[in-house]
Amino acid sequence: MGLFLLVVAAWIARVESWRSYTPAGGIGESGTVRGHAEKPGGLLRWLTTVDHKDIGLLYGVFAVLSFAWGGIAVVLMRTELLTPPVDLLGEATYNALLTTHGITMLFLFGTPMLAAFSNYLIPLLIGADDMAFPRINAIAFWLLPPGAILIWAGVILDPLGVGIEGAQTAWTMYAPLSVQQSNPGIDLMLLGLHLTGVSATMGAINFIATIFTGRGENVSWANLDIFSWTVLVQSGQILFAFPLLGSAIVMLLFDRNFGTTFFVGEGGAMLWQHLFWFFGHPEVYILVLPPMGLISYILPRFAGRRLFGFKFVVYSTLALGVLSFGVWAHHMFATGMDPRLKASFMAVSIAIAIPSAVKTFNWITTMWGGRIRLATPMLFCIGFIANFIIGGVTGVFEAAIPIDMVLHDTYHVIAHFHYVIMGGIAFAIFAAIYYWFPLVTGRWYQRTLGKWHFWLTMVGTNLTFFPMIFLGYGGMPRRYAGYDLTVGPVAYFTDLHQLATLGVFVLTVGQLIFVWNLLSSWVEGKEIDSADPWNLERDGLLTNEWQWLEETRRTALVDGGIDFAPESVVNSHKQSEHEETGE
Numbered sequence: 001m002g003l004f005l006l007v008v009a010a011w012i013a014r015v016e017s018w019r020s021y022t023p024a025g026g027i028g029e030s031g032t033v034r035g036h037a038e039k040p041g042g043l044l045r046w047l048t049t050v051d052h053k054d055i056g057l058l059y060g061v062f063a064v065l066s067f068a069w070g071g072i073a074v075v076l077m078r079t080e081l082l083t084p085p086v087d088l089l090g091e092a093t094y095n096a097l098l099t100t101h102g103i104t105m106l107f108l109f110g111t112p113m114l115a116a117f118s119n120y121l122i123p124l125l126i127g128a129d130d131m132a133f134p135r136i137n138a139i140a141f142w143l144l145p146p147g148a149i150l151i152w153a154g155v156i157l158d159p160l161g162v163g164i165e166g167a168q169t170a171w172t173m174y175a176p177l178s179v180q181q182s183n184p185g186i187d188l189m190l191l192g193l194h195l196t197g198v199s200a201t202m203g204a205i206n207f208i209a210t211i212f213t214g215r216g217e218n219v220s221w222a223n224l225d226i227f228s229w230t231v232l233v234q235s236g237q238i239l240f241a242f243p244l245l246g247s248a249i250v251m252l253l254f255d256r257n258f259g260t261t262f263f264v265g266e267g268g269a270m271l272w273q274h275l276f277w278f279f280g281h282p283e284v285y286i287l288v289l290p291p292m293g294l295i296s297y298i299l300p301r302f303a304g305r306r307l308f309g310f311k312f313v314v315y316s317t318l319a320l321g322v323l324s325f326g327v328w329a330h331h332m333f334a335t336g337m338d339p340r341l342k343a344s345f346m347a348v349s350i351a352i353a354i355p356s357a358v359k360t361f362n363w364i365t366t367m368w369g370g371r372i373r374l375a376t377p378m379l380f381c382i383g384f385i386a387n388f389i390i391g392g393v394t395g396v397f398e399a400a401i402p403i404d405m406v407l408h409d410t411y412h413v414i415a416h417f418h419y420v421i422m423g424g425i426a427f428a429i430f431a432a433i434y435y436w437f438p439l440v441t442g443r444w445y446q447r448t449l450g451k452w453h454f455w456l457t458m459v460g461t462n463l464t465f466f467p468m469i470f471l472g473y474g475g476m477p478r479r480y481a482g483y484d485l486t487v488g489p490v491a492y493f494t495d496l497h498q499l500a501t502l503g504v505f506v507l508t509v510g511q512l513i514f515v516w517n518l519l520s521s522w523v524e525g526k527e528i529d530s531a532d533p534w535n536l537e538r539d540g541l542l543t544n545e546w547q548w549l550e551e552t553r554r555t556a557l558v559d560g561g562i563d564f565a566p567e568s569v570v571n572s573h574k575q576s577e578h579e580e581t582g583e
Contacts, residue, residue, distance in 0.1 A: 050134035055141050056120030057440075062144055063113035064515070069152070070104035073097040075508055078464075078501040084490050086482040094481035096166025100155050103171045103189070105421070106283065107196045108148050113429055114290045115141075115203055118231045120440070122207065124545040125225050127216025132209035136202055143199040150192030154185025164188070170479055172280070175263035175272040179255045187256060190249050197242040197249075204235035204242075225543065226307065229314050230293030233321040237282050237289075240325065245279040248272065270335060277328035285324040288420060289317060291428030292359055295381050298435050299363055302378035303370030304539045309362045316355035323352045333401050334408045342401055349399035356392055360385060375534075376450035380431035383458045387423025391416055394469065409479075412472020415465045423461045430457070430514070437518075438533040439549055443525030449517040456510030464503030467496040 040048070049055065077097050080088045089097070119137065123130055131137045154166035167186045169178045178186060211232050215224070251262040252272070263272045300307045307313060329337065329345040363385055372378065394416040397403050407413065430453070437445050476483060476493050483493045531550030536542040 050130075050138045052119050052123050052131045052134065052137065055137055056116045056118075058141055059112045059116035059119060059144075062141075062148075063109050063116060066104050066108035066112065066148065067511075070101050070109060071508065071511065073101040073104070075504055077101070078497075078504040080481060081483075081497045082501050084482055084484045084494060089481065091481045092165070092168060095168035095170075095479075096155055096158070098479060099167045099170055099189075100152060103151055103193065104148075106171065106287070107193060108144070108151065110287045110421070110425060111196070111200055112144060114231075114234075114287070115200075117227075117294070117429075117432055117436075118203075118207060118290065121436070121545060122210060122228055122231060123214065124548045125228055125543065126211060126214060126219045127544060128210055128214030131206050132214055133206050137206050140199045140202040140206065143195045143202075147192040147195035147199065150188045150195065153188040153192075154183065157185070172276060173252065173272075174276075175252070175255075175269045176265075178252060178272075179263055179268075187253065190253055194246055194249050197246045200238050201242045201246075204238035207231055207235040208239075219544075226296040226310065226313060226317075227290065227293040230289045230296075230317050233317050234286050234289045237286050237321055237324065241279045241282040241286065244275060248275040248279070270332075273332050273335065274329070277331045278325070281328045281331065282324040284417075284420070285320050287425055289320060291384070291425045292317070294428045294432045295363060295384050296359070298377050298431050299381040300366055300370075301435070301534060301536055301539075301541050302373045302375055302381070303367045304373070305366060305370045306541070307362065308365040309358075312358055313362050316358040319355040320352065323348060323355070327352055327399075330399055330404070333404045346399055346401050350396060353392060353396055353399075356388075360389060360392075371539075375434075376445075376447065376454060377431040377435040379451065379454040380427045380434065383454065384424055384427040384431065387419050387427060387461060390466075391419030391424060394419065407472050409477055410472035411468040411476045411478055414478050415468035415472060418465045418468075419461075423465065427457070430454075433518070435534075436545070437521070438528045439545055441522050441525065443521055443527055444533070445521040445525060446517050449513055453510050453514045453517065456506055456513065460503045460505075460507030460510055462503070463506060464500050467499040467503075471496050471500075 046054065046058065049058075074097075076089060077094060080086065080094055086094070119131065122128070154164055157164040158166055164185045165183050167173075167183065167189045168181065169186060173186075173190075211224075211228055251260070254260040255262050255264065262268060296307055296313055327345060327349045329341065330349040333342055333346075363381075367382075394412065398407060398413065398416060434445060434450055437443070471493065474489065474492055474496075476496075483490065483497070531553050532542060532546055536546065
């Protein structure tokens, strides 16, 4: 196998010089567009590219496909929960889908999708030619597909009867359960997780080096955009969190395959939880900080004014990055820890709500008195704030020890977590996709379908997760494939589960509309008439990526491309504004 890989590498090096198209299309410090005609086309381009924009698109496509996989898993699980008995999937299949859903959404959708925006935009925002290490950037992406195949291998191979089944450990992989199960699918999943962790760590090093060393002369720490700030803090968190997860995974693999005893017995189970949650809770902020940056970046453009309290938003981002490493044990209040340790973690867990509250206050204040344009990106920004408030308030309850002891491992935890993940992070991602769609494609999306997507997603999200709050209050345990007479009031649970399942079906329709809108508009959407499609210059909010687009369009004109008609800019702006606000 090693010899085969060497032969393939030698062939690729012979047919194509990777060095010939490293910085394709970036803006240099002089403001000129840089590109290379030697860049190949077709499949070879995507297999060998080191251009940050191409790699950003690869991350995006991979993340959307992973989102579809995780979404299908949750639709099947929610369909199982329509009725109390386990009569559709079976417990083993349900547990396997539960595990693959959680790991897919966190490691194969959330982190790669944020890397997609970071790769595409940060060099444009800070005036860099490309990422600091373009080839490492490409390697970081290409570790993800084999990682995904290993993570999904058990579910894929189970029907073939080869003795490999989907892992049934849930995404937390708690010992001793993850040690005692002999299923090889768990080992494959752990190896896949390890690859995704290496990928994220390589990407984090690249983002830090790029932001520190690649900024243009006109980009200082004082005027660095808020999205780049959040990615910088996120990358610092990744450097501290992911290597620890990788170490814990290696120890777990040794316990499973070589007879070591890292996580054996009661002390071993506690050790796994400490190691896992020291990664696991910062991971929540690793996922949520860049979306917060996206909201802080996009929302002011449709409020017609600059972000209120920019410095405090930056300080709150730094505070979240630091405090996120001091709250991990609030996931372990029910494990019998020393009460004095519990009290300290409770205090920090409640205190960490303050930086998030600062951001929420600043977003609302930015809109207050602004000239609001209810374009699709703005709708998703407002939806993010509403859902994030619900997710944050429910989280404060769970940070209090007496309440957490009652709600621990119930559906209340699922509701809190998913209001932040789906109601928050996904909404910010959708806002960013719609906002930068004209930048990436040079075309408009279908505005009506965009708003249908928002309303179906908003209604579906709340119809799915708000009933789960009451399921938690009723004592419904999470991770159960059924809820027959052994776990509580069946009629109460049935009604709420059916509401939640209806919400998932509504969400599914919304996401199908989103995918159709994305693909059809990419191919046939109306072409933009100017390099300022959102009319940002009127409010003094035109930023570097749109200036890059203008330079690109002018270069295309010089090269014989589409005519760039400055006289159409004003009319285009007015038309865009009226269409987006529905006036």
